[in-house]
Amino acid sequence: MINILFCGNSGVFDGILTCMLSILKRTETSEPFRFFIYTMNLQDIDEKYQPLTLQQISFLESVAREYNPENIIERKDVTALYNSEFRGCPNEQCYCSPYTLLRLFADLVPGMPEKFLYLDADILANRDIMLLYNIDVSKVEYAAANDHYGKYLINPFYINAGVLLFNMNLCRNTGLFKKARELIKTKKLMFADQSALIRSTTKKKLIAQKFNDQKFLHSWTVLRHFSRRLFYFPYPHIANIKQWDVTNVHKIFRYFNFDDILLEYVYLKEKFKREKINEC
Structure with missing residues (x-):
């Protein structure tokens, strides 16, 4: 299994759908994918946190099984973990949303594999995800690329910290x-989870910017x-x-090489809306 983790609320559905589609369309492998999704209910803080x-x-x-019948989506509701660990913490109203903190529960969520992205x-x-996933992280906690501005x-x-290839065995040990x-x-951090991960790191592998291009799109991205x-x-x-x-x-970007992905996304989004209406 190729293991991928996303975190978010119902509002990131479009992001997960497009990202997942791009991975499935650009990756040539017969090995199935397992997509973990951490989510939670915080509507008492903000009604959009569903x-x-x-x-x-x-x-x-x-959608995933159209590409391989063995592909799996695993939804993990971590509301209880969040309430126990982070409720009322200094970073609850962080620069993005509380959902950015959820990946920090990876060692507490049952069933997480030893290696995941x-x-x-x-x-x-833009290219085959295996170029990233096959990087050796056996001697480091994770592999990550530079922050473009940082x-x-x-x-x-x-x-x-938007792209992190984790070695869970070493992460648990350290x-x-x-x-x-x-x-x-305990501390208010400028970039919340990203700052906390960086400060807590024992050993990481710095990988090329092409694995997390935050500003440009090249043929090698x-x-x-x-x-x-x-x-x-x-x-x-x-x-x-x-x-x-x-x-x-x-x-704005003048990107057209993702059109096969985005065209399918538009079709699937409309299909989802129709199915939702029919169920009501």
Whole structure:
């Protein structure tokens, strides 16, 4: 099994769907995928913090199985873990959302494999994911690429935590996740989970930027991460264009090589809406 982890609420459904599609379309392997999704219900904090629904999970699995009948989606509700560990912590209202903290439960969630790839939902695969997944992490806690801006503004080895290839055996031995959770619970951190992971790391492998390209798309880019980025024209500003915003992917980025993925996404999104209406 090739093991992939996503985290989020019902609002990241489009991101998970497009990212999953890109992986399935760009990867040539007969080995099945197992997609773990950590989710939770925090509607008492914000009404939009609803967990991914069973209908959404079922639809994602039906899509995945079109590519390989052995592909699996596993939904993990970690609401109880969150309430026990992070409820009311200094980073609950962090720069993104509380859902960015959920990957820090990987050592507490039953059934997690010894090796898995964590991905933010705002990512598209441009090339075969096995180029990344087959990297040897047997002697490190994880492999990660530089943060595009952090490597200039903070330090040359500063990593972006949107793409992390984990070796769970060593992570458990060093207490990586436990140490990171303690930081989340006790200190207000600029980038919450990312800062906590970096500060708790014993040993990591720095991999090429092509495995987490946050600004550019090249022919050699393996994963294009649609994170916030700085634009200089028509005036300096920061924009947060996601891959499911098909119009701006074309208009602003002028990317057309993902059109096979995005065309299928648009079709599937409409199909999901129709199925949802029919069930009501």
